[in-house]
Structures are given as structure tokens and as C-alpha cells.
Amino acid sequence: MGKVTGFKELERQDRSYAPVGERVKHYKEFVIPLPEPEIRSQSSRCMDCGIPYCHNGCPVNNLIPDWNDLVYEGNWRSALDTLHSTNNFPEFTGRICPAPCEAACTLNITDSPVTIKSIECAIIDRGWEEGWIEPKISLRKTGKNVAVVGSGPAGLACSQQLARVGHSVTLYERNARLGGLLRYGIPDFKMEKHLIDRRLSQMLAEGVTFKSNTEVGITISVEDMLNEYDAIVMTGGSEFPRDMDVPGRELDGIHFAMQFLTQQNRRLADEQILANQSISANGKNVVVIGGGDTGSDCVGTSIRQGAKSVTQLEVMPKPPKMEDKTLTWPNWPLKLRTSTSHLEGADRDWSVATKAFYGDGGTVKGLELVRNEWEAGADGKTSMVEIPNSKFKLDADLVLLAMGFVHPKHTGMIEESGVELDDRGNVKAGIEDYKTSRKNIFVAGDMRRGQSLVVWAISEGRKAARSVDNYLMGSSTLPD
Numbered sequence: 001m002g003k004v005t006g007f008k009e010l011e012r013q014d015r016s017y018a019p020v021g022e023r024v025k026h027y028k029e030f031v032i033p034l035p036e037p038e039i040r041s042q043s044s045r046c047m048d049c050g051i052p053y054c055h056n057g058c059p060v061n062n063l064i065p066d067w068n069d070l071v072y073e074g075n076w077r078s079a080l081d082t083l084h085s086t087n088n089f090p091e092f093t094g095r096i097c098p099a100p101c102e103a104a105c106t107l108n109i110t111d112s113p114v115t116i117k118s119i120e121c122a123i124i125d126r127g128w129e130e131g132w133i134e135p136k137i138s139l140r141k142t143g144k145n146v147a148v149v150g151s152g153p154a155g156l157a158c159s160q161q162l163a164r165v166g167h168s169v170t171l172y173e174r175n176a177r178l179g180g181l182l183r184y185g186i187p188d189f190k191m192e193k194h195l196i197d198r199r200l201s202q203m204l205a206e207g208v209t210f211k212s213n214t215e216v217g218i219t220i221s222v223e224d225m226l227n228e229y230d231a232i233v234m235t236g237g238s239e240f241p242r243d244m245d246v247p248g249r250e251l252d253g254i255h256f257a258m259q260f261l262t263q264q265n266r267r268l269a270d271e272q273i274l275a276n277q278s279i280s281a282n283g284k285n286v287v288v289i290g291g292g293d294t295g296s297d298c299v300g301t302s303i304r305q306g307a308k309s310v311t312q313l314e315v316m317p318k319p320p321k322m323e324d325k326t327l328t329w330p331n332w333p334l335k336l337r338t339s340t341s342h343l344e345g346a347d348r349d350w351s352v353a354t355k356a357f358y359g360d361g362g363t364v365k366g367l368e369l370v371r372n373e374w375e376a377g378a379d380g381k382t383s384m385v386e387i388p389n390s391k392f393k394l395d396a397d398l399v400l401l402a403m404g405f406v407h408p409k410h411t412g413m414i415e416e417s418g419v420e421l422d423d424r425g426n427v428k429a430g431i432e433d434y435k436t437s438r439k440n441i442f443v444a445g446d447m448r449r450g451q452s453l454v455v456w457a458i459s460e461g462r463k464a465a466r467s468v469d470n471y472l473m474g475s476s477t478l479p480d
Contacts, residue, residue: 003072006044012112013042015121020344022044025301027188027268029095030340034115034419039122043071049106053207053330054116057104059459060087062100064116071119080127083120085479088157088458091128092182094121095191097455098293104330111322128198138155138166144472147172147229149216149413152180153454154387154445155235156199157461158468161478163206165469170229171208174215176271181237182454183269184262187297188303193269231440231468234427235461238446242403244289248357253364255279257294257402264301280306285395287367289313289354290402293339298400300341310346311394315384317374318350339430353384355391357399366395416439426450434464437473442468 001395003009016032017023023030034042046068054064054409063082094117105113127133144167148159151173157452159171176378178181179196204210214220241256243249260279267273281302288298291314302310341367342348356368371390374382407425408414414427418436422428429435434442444464445457462479469476 001043006041007047007107009115010041010045011368012045012107012115013038014115015118017340018318023189024344025156027264027304028188031095032213032426033122033125034118035264036122039119040072040074043068045107046072046114047106054101054114055108057330057332059453060093060100060462061459062086062109062120064099064114067123068114068116068119071123076123076126077132078128079123080132082256083123087455088160088462089153090124091195091199092153092191093455093458094118094124095195096186097453100332100453100455103332108126109325109329111139111276115152116431123397132462133201133202136164137206140166142166142473144168144231144294145229145303146231146468146472147216147225148233149452150180150234150236150445151178151210151212152237152445152448152457152462153182154447154457154464155180155233157458158202158233158235158444158465159208159461160203160206161462161465162468163203163208163211165476167469167472167479169208170201171210172208172214172216172220173212174218177269184265185258185297186295187261187301188265188268189226189300190297192272193265200232210220210422215412215461217414217416222244222413222417226440229440230472231442233434233468234419234436234441234443234447235445235457235464236408236447238405238408238411238426238451240406240409240425240480242406243401244354244358244403247353248359248364251357251359251364252362253359253397254401255289257298257400260400261294261297261301264305268398279397279398281305281310283308284397286310287394287396288400288402290314290404291316291348291350292402292404294401294404295402296341298338298402299346300344301360302398302400303341303346307398311396312342312346312348313352313354313369314348314350315372316350324388348415353386357396358393364396364399366393367399368393405446407450408447414447419443424450433471434468 012195018030019059047063067082098115101116102113107113148155149172159169163169260341274458282305286302286307288295319336321336323335346432353372361364371385371387375385376382420428429443466476
């Protein structure tokens with residue numbers, strides 16, 4: 001603990017943002033980093049708790065007090081090594097992770113947690129700037145071949161870990177470019193894609209082979225892969241979206257959120273989009289259904305495309321502005337979260353359910369909505385009850401459905417592999433060994449646990465890599 005009284009002497013300070021009027025004119029990142037002296041001061045606020053709850057709050061179990069102290073002392077190189085010991089891609093999590101570590105910070109009891117996410121991002125960005133990040137090439141080869149299917153954060157982490165212990169790894173991706181949700185789902189204004197590309201260059205140097213435009217179960221069979229590889233790790237996403245069955249759902253102008261977000265990312269990457277399939281918010285009244293991060297991303301993208309208005313609807317009640325710490329800390333709290341996209345000019349409404357869509361000439365023109373309330377039954381479970389005489393309408397030329405994802409796509413690889421599924425439609429596997437019901441096939445990330453955070457995907461990719469290594473070699477030097 002570098003400064004014993006740091007948390008008492010210094011107030012929390014975090015990164016700032018470019019002005020709204022400036023940042024909505026482009027799709028680049030707009031976070032303004034803290035200067036080095038301020039980052040070191042913020043690091044000194046860490047209490048180095050006897051029980052570091054931030055460790056448990058972080059899905060990759062980052063050694064947060066350790067690298068906080070190293071940053072405070074100005075030992076950036078050692079801080080980078082410590083950060084990389086648990087997280088393959090801190091530049092991703094330092095930008096798009098919601099920071100459950102900060103929610104678990106002891107100082108969050110007084111609503112002033114250490115700026116862990118900003119410090120993490122500063123460490124990794126400094127590492128790249130200084131040229132400290134180099135390929136870690138294994139000096140020995142095991143002779144084992146592993147296929148990883150899906151190049152999102154789980155697949156990237158799994159592939160890198162396996163290559164670093166000497167396995168020959170081939171990473172399969174059905175799209176033209178690698179990165180999965182990081183590349184095609186996360187807007188560029190939250191994370192620019194050159195961050196992925198430089199990690200891919202590192203992985204290439206470490207011996208990972210990339211095969212894009214290849215969909216396992218469609219363009220190549222699972223059985224052929226099992227004959228070629230000693231193990232397969234399925235690391236695809238949970239991409240089957242939750243839909244709504246209401247009148248008017250078939251109208252043009254109603255799209256799933258990922259169709260909209262993916263298309264914009266492809267535009268920015270100069271990938272071809274057919275004119276008759278183009279989705280644009282320009283000049284339109286946009287309604288986003290779903291109050292989570294994906295909905296927020298739709299809000300920010302719509303504003304940048306020049307939407308006339310943007311409204312985000314949520315079926316659940318409006319959360320409290322602040323949580324009750326005595327009931328929630330150090331767990332992730334339910335509270336009102338306002339993103340940078342919301343601050344750019346969106347209206348939000350809660351406890352609203354969609355009854356129908358209406359249109360003109362086959363194109364959506366609005367929604368019929370109703371207000372609801374959630375009531376507890378005799379069994380303690382809450383259910384949604386429609387409030388009488390609360391119906392109203394909302395104009396909409398574009399509706400984006402951002403209500404989450406149900407499970408991974410089953411057609412193709414999953415069906416052909418014959419692996420067992422759990423009750424939610426995810427691939428069933430143990431959390432210790434990540435083995436599926438099929439010999440030599442493992443699974444990690446959203447395909448196993450369901451829709452989740454990037455940091456959880458990285459965590460599962462790393463753990464699955466250790467399990468595969470142990471399976472192939474009888475033991476493993478990879479971290480738990």
C-alpha cells in the first residue's frame with residue numbers, strides 16, 4: 001500500500017468526455033484520459049484491503065491492489081505484467097467493461113470507489129505506447145492441434161493461451177474479419193477496431209492461424225474437424241435474439257438491434273452493404289425497445305446517423321438512483337445507469353409494454369403502448385400487471401429490438417456436433433472442465449453461459465484453455 005492515507009486525502013476523479021456537440025459528429029472514441037500524475041494519485045486511493053472484494057467482483061480476478069500500488073510508485077512496466085497475468089486484453093475491458101470491480105470496491109460503500117477501470121486502461125495504453133507488449137512465442141511445440149471456433153473475446157483469449165504453451169491453434173471465424181462481437185457489435189465510438197487488429201498481429205506472431213469466412217457446420221463439417229484436430233473449443237456468441245409476438249411485427253422498419261449495429265460497423269470498415277438492405281436512422285423517429293447496453297448502443301448510433309428523435313423503452317420499472325449499500329454491496333447493484341449515449345439526446349421511459357405496431361403501406365409508423373406495474377403474488381414472485389386506461393401511442397419510423405439474446409444459434413455447428421444443451425438452450429458443460437457431452441469438444445463464453453460481459457468471455461476462454469491443455473497433456477502450467 002503506497003499511500004496509507006490516500007483514500008482519505010484525495011477525492012475520486014475519473015476520465016472525462018468530449019462535448020456532446022463535438023462527439024456525435026463522428027464514430028471515434030471520445031474519452032479523455034487522465035494525465036499521468038492524476039492517474040498515480042487516483043491509484044494511491046486504493047486501501048489494499050485485507051479482503052480485496054474487487055478481486056471477487058472482477059470475473060478475471062485482476063490483482064487490482066497490486067497494480068494500483070505499482071502505478072502509484074511509477075512502476076508501469078511491472079503494473080503491466082501484473083495486469084496481463086490475469087487478463088489477455090485489458091484494452092478491451094478498460095473501455096467496455098461495466099466495472100463490477102468498482103461496485104465491489106470497499107470505497108464504494110461511500111460512493112467513491114477507486115477509478116479501477118481508468119487505471120487499467122492507462123496501464124495497457126502506456127504499455128502499447130512504450131512498445132512493451134510483444135509476442136510471447138512458445139519455445140516448444142506439443143504436437144497437438146486445437147481448433148477454436150468463434151473469434152470473439154472468449155475465442156481470442158482461449159487461442160492465445162493455448163498457443164503460448166505450444167499447441168498449434170487454428171481460430172475459425174465465419175465473418176470476413178476476426179473479433180466477433182468486439183468488431184461487429186460494439187460501436188466504434190466505444191472501442192475502435194485497430195485495438196483488435198494489433199492484438200491479432202500479436203497472436204499471428206505467436207503462431208495462431210486464422211481462418212475467416214469459414215462457418216463450422218456449414219462450410220466445413222464438425223466430423224472433418226474432429227478428424228483433423230485433437231480438440232475443438234466452441235466459443236461462439238449467444239446470438240439468437242429475443243423477439244416479441246405482437247400485431248404488426250411483420251412491418252418494414254422493425255429490426256433486431258444487432259442487425260442495425262453490425263451494419264454500421266461494416267460501413268465504417270468499408271465492408272459492402274446491399275442498398276436494399278440498408279438500415280438508417282437518418283431523419284427518423286427511432287424507438288429502441290430494451291433498456292440495456294445494447295439498447296444504449298443503438299441510441300448513440302442513431303444519434304450519430306442523424307435521427308430526428310430517439311426514445312428508449314424498458315418494460316421493467318425505473319431503477320432507484322442509488323442502491324441500498326447495506327443490501328447489495330459488494331455485489332453488482334440494481335440502480336439507474338445513464339450512459340454517454342443517453343446524455344447525447346435520448347428520451348427514456350420505464351414500465352412500458354408494447355401491445356402492437358401500426359404502419360402505413362407496409363412500413364411501421366408507430367407503436368401502441370401501455371403502462372404496467374409489477375405486483376408481488378402470494379408466492380413472492382412479481383408479475384407484470386397492465387394499468388387500466390393507460391394506453392398511448394408513440395410515433396416511430398424505425399424500431400430497434402434490443403431485448404437481449406435467448407441462446408446461441410443451433411443450426412450448423414451445434415446441431416451437427418450433437419452436443420447436449422441445457423434448459424436455456426446453451427451448450428451444456430461443467431464450469432471446471434468446460435467439456436461438452438461430446439468427446440474432444442469443449443465450450444466457453446456466451447455459448448455456454450448465455451449472454452454476458454466481455455470480461456466473462458475472456459475469463460471463460462482462459463479457463464477453457466487450461467482445461468484443454470490439461471486434457472491433452474495430463475497437466476497444465478496455465479493459470480486457473
